[in-house]
């Protein structure tokens with residue numbers, strides 16, 4: 001009986017030992033698998049570069065951001081490609097602008113929203129802060145990023161969407177968002193300073209399409225576009241003739257081209273004014289609906305705003321450093 005009981009205990013000990021061995025063999029793998037699950041970056045697909053910049057800066061190491069629209073891409077006309085669709089299908093979170101900016105993608109994005117988290121971040125803005133659309137009474141002007149203080153509210157919406165998708169990283173997202181919002185306030189304050197140096201009569205911005213209404217409201221500029229708010233509408237000869245008269249009558253010295261819009265109509269203005277004896281220069285290229293190249297300072301949202309503020313104020317007789325707020329703009333921009 002004694003021997004039997006010892007044998008029994010041995011058997012139990014042996015079984016327990018085997019179990020421990022088995023656990024020891026299993027556990028590290030399981031822990032690793034769980035850890036990599038938690039550390040796997042949140043896969044975020046966004047439409048515009050401006051949203052991508054916010055998502056990357058707020059998300060840091062916790063996110064992997066893919067922007068569908070790169071430098072020089074016109075969001076009004078962009079339609080999702082097959083690889084975009086595949087990326088969105090795999091993503092944990094899709095962020096788009098909304099307010100009918102992505103006119104050709106809206107139907108697709110709304111359908112996708114029934115199956116996964118899809119957030120139109122600019123639609124978080126209260127209606128009373130939005131400007132009515134130039135062409136459509138029932139729509140609003142989507143170009144809200146042109147006012148960095150208004151855009152800051154959209155940045156908050158990006159942070160909220162990231163927190164909802166990965167709540168355990170909330171603290172990091174909030175710390176990163178605060179730092180990014182501080183940078184946006186710095187570039188907004190720089191814009192205030194350089195635009196205040198532009199003579200009041202020269203505060204007229206003439207561009208190819210109406211992307212600058214929010215800029216105009218924020219900085220007290222009159223904004224005149226050749227095309228409607230969407231780049232899809234035809235630039236009427238009538239509109240060009242009207243603008244030529246304004247340029248000549250008010251002695252406006254510069255008009256601006258945009259990185260994402262053809263400059264054909266802007267050249268028509270310059271020729272029209274020249275025929276009436278008034279010289280108008282191209283004040284520079286502005287980033288309107290897309291940022292500069294990825295990797296460049298102008299390819300970030302603060303860099304885009306710094307570039308526009310610097311170029312506009314210098315061309316219209318204001319006082320701004322050639323290389324911008326912090327000397328980071330490309331030479332000759």
Ligand SMILES: [Zn+2]
Nearest residue numbers: 076211229289
């Ligand atoms: Zn636009």
